[in-house]
Amino acid sequence: MRTLITNGTIVTADGSYTADVLIDGETIAAIGAGMAGMAGMNQVDETIDASGRYVIPGGIDVHTHMELPFGGTFAKDTFETGTRAAAFGGTTSIVDFAVQSRGASLRAGLDAWHAKAEGNAVVDYGFHMIMSDVNDDTLAEMDQLVAEGVPDFKLFTAYPGVFFSDDGAIFRAMQRTAKNGGLIMMHAENGLAIDVIAADTVAAGTTDPIGHGLARYSVLEGEATNRVIRLAQAAKVPVYIVHLSAREALDAVRMARDEGLPAFAETCPQYLFLSLDDLGHGFEGAKFVCSPPLRTVDHQPELWKGLVRDDLQVVSTDHCPFDFHGQKDLGKGDFRKVPNGLPGVEDRVDLLHDGGVVGGRITKERWVAITSTAPAKLFGMYPRKGAVAVGSDADLVIYDPNRKRTISAASHHMAVDYSCYEGRTVQGASDIVMSRGSVVVRNGEFTGRKGHGQFIRRSLADHARMA
Ligand code: URP
Ligand code: ZN
Ligand code: ZN
16 A cells, blocks of 8 residues: 655654655655655555645654553553544554552563453554562563563552552662663652541541542652652663653752753643642542642643753653543542543644644644654654654654644543543644554544554663663
């Protein structure tokens, strides 16, 4: 199959220009001006006129939780529904978190995630590994996973009794990545202190979801962020902070980067577009319970500044959807029992285009960088993914920067019964989405195939070590 995309504005992290793109099979074969008239172009199977539209590398969401067991239930999207929704939103690769259950091996967790994804995903996927136990056996297993293209490991200073690791465990895992070339990703909130405050909050009579936001102080995200960065400094390894939400945490990252340390961080659309106010309104606020929690609005301009100045390199979603009816309501009467997580994989690229590019906060090139190219580099996928370049996978989106759409649970494709952005109109939408040369979404219709998605065997986090 050969496809020629003509007259589009190719937008990359480095610049934009008008050119044609020839796709041969699964990869980009040529890029140049006026290719339609050239010899051999009569053997093209399809020509797509992208005039007036962008041609961008497919979005890469490096933080999703399909089917995550959490809070006594499971995140609702499967690899099929979740990657399908991702594709509708212009995201052509995800990196999901496989989970090591306490007492089990990393291998068992990874095998379970391979089984969930293989034959089901509609776009390509990779895995990080959530480490619940750090011991001699799991440390040794880390090396094997790195060799298998799963080179990063998420540890938590939050969720005591579930995923929590103490500083010694975190440090041991970091020491291991100093040897095996992997990357530690940190959920940085001081979960021990937060649990005390949350218990006090409930005892004082606040049981609604607003209590979740009130108890998880931003200063305790800042403290934990600084602590894990300093642990990484001592272990002489890079570290990546996931779902950064608070000014205090950003300050810690910025200070480390100013010192020349390899500290990296992502934020998520919910921290840029939603706020603590959304956690109010009685139990409706459960729709917005995630950790770290939504913050007061004054954190938002700081996060945007962080994105502009590259103290934040990535925007991922932390997609972890639970139905309002039947799942979130497990926490009626005690906010601590609301399953933590929000849906978002479908809306990230458009929200960032609308609020970022149309909103005048970032350039369209920066938009491509934070949604595709930077995650590809930091997570060992570049230039196969995250680039519009000869030889790269033809994961491409023909993006209309002017089309408007209104986000709603009635029309989204995520398997969840509400949207955090219900009724919000965004400017910018994916018209055609290609995964390895195949059109998977065209003008609002799914044209892909369950099982088309392949496992992305990722390389070491060299970019994190050389940046
Ligand atoms: O609330 C969240 N973030 N749920 C997913 C698990 C995690 O901590 O990333
Ligand atoms: Zn987390
Ligand atoms: Zn997460």
